[in-house]
Each structure stands twice: as C-alpha cells, then as structure tokens.
Amino acid sequence: MLTLKQTRQLRTFLLGSLAWIVALLVFFPIFWMLLTSFKTELDAFSSPPQLFFTPTFENYIQVDSRSNYFHYAMNSVVVSFGATFLGMLLAIPAAYSMAFFETKRTKGTLLWMLSTKMLPPVGVLVPIYLIFKDVGLLDTRTGLILIYTLINLPIMVWMLYTYFKEIPKDILEAARLDGATPMQEILRVLLPISKGGIASTLLLSLILCWNEAFWSLNLTASSAAPLTALVASYSSPEGLFWAKLSAVSTLACAPILIFGWFSQKQLVRGLSFGAVK
C-alpha cells in the first residue's frame, strides 16, 4: 500500500513525465529541422531517416557565402520593430479612450477594426501595388512598416482594449483629479500598471511581422527584403535542398525564437488579457 504522500509523489511524477513527453513531441519538428541542417543533402533524404550521422557545417557555410544574412536579418529587425513601435503609438491612445471613455459606438468601432483584417491580402495586392508604385514605396522598409502597422493595428487595439478594461477606473480617476493631463495619465499611470499587457501586445506584433510572408515577398526586391525572402530564395530549387533549407530556416527563425523564449514570462503575463486578476 502506498501512503498518501507516496501516491501524490507518484502522481506528480507521472503527470510530469506526460507533460515532458507532450512537450518533446510538439518540439520534435523543430528539433528535426535543426538536425537536418547539419546533414548532407543525401543524408537528409535517406530512408529510414537517420538520427545519428556525421554532422557537417557545409550548409551554413554555403548559406553564408551565397547570401548576406545580416542584410536580411537587419531588414526583418527594422521592419518588425518599426511597425510594432508605430502600431503601439496609434493603438495605445485608441485603446485607452475606448476602455475608459466608452461610448455607444465603441463596440461597433472595435468590431469594424477587426473586420478590416478579414480582407484576404491576395485580393488587394494589385491596388496596393499600384499605390505603392505611384508614391515610390516599393522595395522600401517604410512601405513594409506602413503595411504591417495597418494589418496588425486592429489586433493591437483590441488586445490593449481588453487589457485596459481590467484596470480599475478609480486609479486613473485619482490621477485625473490630481490635475494630470490625458498624456500624463497614460504615461505615468496607465503604462506602468499595464506593462504585462503592453509587453505581450508588442511581442505578438513582433512575431506576426517577423513571419509575414505575403507582403514582404510581393512588395520588396532587394534593398528591403527581410528574412522571409531569404527563405524563399532557398526553398524548392531544382535539385535537393532540404538540408540547406533547414539551415536557412534555422537561421531565419532563431532570432525570434530565442527572443520569444527569453520574453516568454512577460508574454505569458500579458497574453492572459486580464484573466489573471
């Protein structure tokens, strides 16, 4: 017979093992991609798939000699952060006023904003392309920043709105009564207490911008091309490509993945939309 304590320990052990198994399964494709990036092209397609092989850095060396990784990575960083920053600048005041000065139209506006996300990008490519051509925004980081800001703005406003709504109004009221202007109110009171929500909105926006592959491929040529374009230059050529593609994908995903891992705590805190009381 097991004692109560032993039962509990066993339970913890079993549940813990189960969690580990699930996590390893979920992570397996990424691990396999990483593994494949160190194989030769021939090994990458061998059957049955090999877990043990002589690793090679050949793929990374080739990627490095063929393309200027940092040029693409820099574009990704500038565009993602630029669009996120600009988006926050627009979204915070909007969400603030919607959450604290709610009117009859607020809900309608919010839903309308979300509905702008529903237009399939491929349906509006030609209009946007023509506009960009006329104003000279093709193949510029500015152009991409603008597009990304616009496509992510609804989600940012909406996330911040749900988060801000959880903040007791009295706190802001108090600041207002002390003579704070709306600007001061946002900067000194709202932002500090909603750090989590803002951090999570930032992160979500960064991830979405980093991985966006329709506009980034169709509106850029060389000078503004981000990492998604680098991946596109290695995917599906004539010939074997899995190992090289794995290498370039690893390089393209690594920055955001590592960034995500480190900020996971912040992200988790904010993404709860105030479900955490």
Next chain:
Amino acid sequence: MNTSSLPVEHSAQAEESSQSVQSQRRRKSKISLAMVSPSVVVLLAWMIIPLSMTIYFSFIRYNLLYPGDEGFVGLENYYYFMTDAGFTAGLTNTLWLVGSVLLISVVLGVLIAILVDNMFWGRGIVRVLLISPFFIMPTVSALVWKNLLLNPVSGVFAAIWNFFGATPIDWFTHYPLGAIIMIVSWQWVPFAVLMLMTAMQSLDQEQKDAARLDGAGPIAIFWHITLPHLMRPIAVVVMIETIFLLAIFAEIFTTTGGGPGYETTNLAFLIYTQALLEFDVGVASAGGLIAVVIANIAAFMLIRIVGKSLTEKH
C-alpha cells in the same frame, strides 16, 4: 478641477460644479475622439482606398496580362467566381479547416494547460518547448512537415509506421485536408496553450480545495470550476485564431497546391489562383469581396457566441 471633489456648500458652487462636470464630460468626449481618431482614420484610409479600388475593379474587366481591355462588365466577375467549380469546395474546406483547427486547439490547449499547471521538474523548459511552434514561419513549418515528417517513403512518420510493421500512411493522397489540419494545428495549438496556461495560474486554488473537501472529483472540478474560469481566454483564442485561419494559404500552397481535386482548396487559395496565376484582377477582386462578406458573417456569428465574454466586464 479639484473643486468637484470638495463637499458642496453653496448652491452657486453646486451649479458651477455641475457645469464643470458637464464641461468635463465634453472634454472627455473630445479627448476620447482625439485619441481614437488616429487609429480610426488610418484604418479607414487603409480600408477605404484599397476597398473602393477593389470594388471598382470587381465591376470591370481587368486582367493584368491584357492591358487596355478595361470595360464595365456588371456582375460578370462575381458570377465567374461563384460558379467556379472550386467555389463550393472552397467554402466547405474553409469551414472544415477553421472549425477543426479551432476545436483541436481549444481541446488540446485546455488539456495541455491543465497538465503543465502541475508542479514538476523542468516545468519552465516544458513550457518553452510547447510554445515554440508558434514562432516558426508558416512556409517553413509546411516544408518541414511535408518533406521531413509526412513523406510516405523517407519521412519520420513512415519510419515509425514501418518500425511497428504497419504500412506507412500516404497523408497527402488519402487524408490531404487532414494532413493540412495537422500542420496548421501544430502551429496554433501552442498559441492556445500559451493563453490558457497563464489563465490557469490565476485559478482560485482555495475554491478548488473547498470543492475537493465537499467530495467533488477531478472531473466535476474541471467542469464546474476550471472550465468556466477559462471561458474568457478561450473566447480570445477563438477570435484571434479565426481571423488567421480564414486566410490560411502558405501551408496549402507549399504542400498540396489545393489538390488532389479540390480536396484542399480553400477560399484564400481560390482567390490566389485568380489573382496571381491568371492575373484576373476583376475576378480576384470579386472573390476578395465575397470572402470579406463571408468572413464578416462568420465573425458576426462568433461574436454572438463568444463576444459577450470579451467586451463585457465581468
């Protein structure tokens, strides 16, 4: 403005105070307007300029490959899009794809979130591993799944099947939509896990303990305490995922190209065929507008179902 907080002594002051409340209200609405407007204005511009161009294009014959042939054609573009052999298939596949991935990510999301809510060794690492797929580019994950995992000859899955003496499943031939649902779920379950596991942390432990003392089993606790607590984050997951799932494209393009037959063609892919293969801007515009309408109906229904828990303060 401090006066408004002072106790009212004289009627004159009271009047002044009520005036100031009114002016404050007016000021408030002005502020509110000033603060919302930048977002609204840019989104309006974003909405109206391409949208009106799209509406205009949808009524003319406009093919990029035939310049100078533009004439008003009435509803012809709409007719051609809606009578396309792939339209019904596209519609049902879109709904299947969105519906199943939503279901899978909510169910698995809840289960995994509850699982990792227990204390065990290495919980931080487990969480990081669980959310990682959300950070991977859609094209990359589609290529990895298609070529390295699901390939019926050299894929990892085939090796596992062979190991157990079974015939490997030919995913993209026999279960093409299932395979795509699997890939898309792999990307979006982590998002649900991320949201729900945070919500789990705020679950009132005392409430659970009290219920346990009253003799409630784990299933009863799950139904009556855990699940109601998770309703709001689930609603958020459903909303955000729906928006992205309606537009799933890269995963289909890289794996099956919409085939075999129309098995994996969704609306987004159908519009792509018109816009970037045929370069028929007219039909693509009509298709885009139809997709917007359908998406908005879906969104409207969703909001009726889950919206209350989102916008209302509880």
Next chain:
Amino acid sequence: MKRSFVPTLLAASIAFTTLQAQAMTTVTIGTVNNGDMIRMQELTPVFEAAHPDIKLQWVVLEENILRQRLTTDIATGSGQFDVMTIGSYEVPIWGKQNWLVSLENLPDDYDVDDLFPSVREGLSHEGALYALPFYAESSMTYYRQDLFEEAGLNMPDRPTWHQIRDYAVALHKPQQEQYGICLRGKAGWGENMALISTVANAFGARWFDEKWQAEFEGEEWTNALSFYVDLLGNYGPPGASSNGFNENLALFNSGKCAMWVDATVAGSFVTDPSQSSVHEHIGFALAPMQVTEQGAGWLWAWSLAIPVSSNVKEAAQTFITWATSKAYSDLVAERYGIANIPPGTRQSTYENPAYLEAASFATTTLESMNKADPVNSTLKPSPYTGVQFVAIPEFQAIGTQVGRMFAGALAGQSSVAAALSSAQAATQRSMARAGYHK
C-alpha cells in the same frame, strides 16, 4: 582646424561616394534559385571586373514566387527589375504585349545562330527575339542499368509508354522500397501537367483544336490519362500525387525508382556523386513515345529578358549577352568543371568532345533537344505553340486547375472519366470568358 576637419572629410567622402554612384549603373536581376543561376550569381565579381561601371544586384527567389513577383512588376510597369529570368512560356506572351526589349544588335562573337533553333523560336514573337536562353531542357527517360541488367531487360533508345509499363511491372518491388517508375503527380501547370501533356501528345492528343475548343473528352486524352493513372498509381511510389520534380529526384537519387521520366537538366544531378547514391548505374533514353513521336519530350528554356520599364537597358543587355555567351560557358567550365556548363542552349557545347566525355547525359540531351519542336508539338494540328504548355496567358490558371483534377484522379478521389469531364468544363469556361469562342 581640428574641429572642421571631420565634417569636411565626411562631406568629401559623401561627395565622393555620390560621384562614384553616379558613374556606376546598378542592374537589378530577378532570378530563380536553381543551381545554374546560383553559379551565375557567384560569378558576379568576374563580370564586374570586366565592366567596372556596372554593379549587379541580385534578387534570387523560388520559381513560383519569382514568377508572380515579376509578372506584377512588368504588368504595372514598375521597373523594379532590369533583368528578368523567365521561361519559354512567358517570353512570347510578354513579347507580344511589348513589355520586353526586342534584342537586336547582338555582337558578332555572340553567334546567335549557334543557339538551338527550337529554343530560339520559342523565345521569339513574330520573328523578333525577346530573350536570350540561359539554359534549356527537354525531357528524357532515366533508368537504373543495374536493375535492368539484373532483370534481363533492355531499354531501347526510344521506348514506347507501353514498354515502359512492362518494365515498371517487372521492376516494381514495393516491399523493398523499389518502385517501378517515378513520375510527376503534384498538381500544377509546371508540375504534373508538364509530364501529362507530353504523355497526351505521345498518345496523339492536343490541348485545343483549331477553334480553341478543348478536347479532353476525346479518345486520345482518355487513353493517355487512363494510362498515366494506371502506370503511376499501380507501379509508382506511395504519395505520387504530391511528388514534383524535387521529390522524384530525391527518390531516384536514393535508389528508390527503377525509372524516371523528367527534365534533361536532372542529368547532372543524378550523376553527381555528392547528391546521388546510384550515380554509377544511370542509363539515359529518349522520352517515351506512343502513337507518335511528336511532342513526346518537352522544351523549356530559362532565359534572360529586359523589361521595357528598365532605365538601364544598355547595361542590362551587356549583362545578359555576357551570361549567355560562349565565353561564359568557358568560364563555368574552368571554375566548376565542364559538366556544369548551362545545358541545352548552344549547339557548340555539344560539338565539344570534352563536354560529351564529361557529361554522360549529353548525347541523349542533345537528341531530345533536337527533337523538341514547340511549333508542331501535336499529331493533329493545333492553334498554339508550346509542347507541354499552351503559350496563352490563360494557361497558367487552366493548367493549374486541370492539374488538380488529374491529381485527384491519380489519388483515386475521382474516376478518370469524371476528371476529364470536369477538366473539359473548366477549360471551356475559362476560354469562353477570355473570349476565344466568339
């Protein structure tokens, strides 16, 4: 003094760089990520050294993305690219629209007449040349000599599809992961439809009759598609309906296929020891024929063209002339080995004994190239040019749609008859919409 020194230097250096930038012409090249193009990109320093006033800027993308990118750019006249890498399908269509610069005044030592006539014809519209071929391919049959020997089989120089099926039946051993034949099955106008069109041509079928009416419900197409579905469905690898060129190459190179009918350009991949585990046992034959030889092997040329929207047409022409010249071939031979010369464009390449020696696939490639004729590609007369495609703008969409239906038939999701009749309906509809049926 010291204080003003830095700004002056800065200003001077800025002025210097602008001056330099003015003198430099930047040529932006959009190209596919195939091996031959990657080599071209790697040879940039050689070109820039010979032409110090021209700077090359590369946009390398996957084929499908590149195609949509270039089409949007050229159709809107945006001028983002000065050199475009396009195929035999686009060149005549775009040439007709006056989107491409007609290439005259090519230098004498370029020797235009050395280009394969069929390739040159495919890149012309009404006699004017609109692009220079970078490399070209036809299709041919690859087979495993070791397996054929073992089974006592003999591959003729020009097999028929029925013979191919007999061999496939004999060599299909799925329990040993050895499949009779690998063919393209993935839906797409450039994937399964390229192969299926050549099968159909060999069976005497055509895409359109003289009045642009689709002919899918005719006897020829029914025979061709039933044959293809039976052959690949029963004697092909599992998952055939999602295999394109690359998937099949991988299967063949890892020794899983006894036969493979695909692009001649694969010749250098299957014989490359670093890519292929069976490189020593490869045999080559012409693409299979059936009732006719006409259109049995396809023709495709990756070519370099200059859009009229480019601002630096002269520099662009200097570059494309260089990249498709004999001197370029010599340069590649010197740097990467003679077998890596861009194949299929110049007759002189195939007169070079050193090349024939080094590239075991060269003779069959040459013969296939000589037999491919984009103008007379079908047994019965047809109104279009192109062997495995129809050079009209609508074809991309039609081909993709029909390709999906045929992939559905291969996967067993619909019968051959059902696939053909829906292909017929869809094609007729698109053609009616485009105004071909007046």
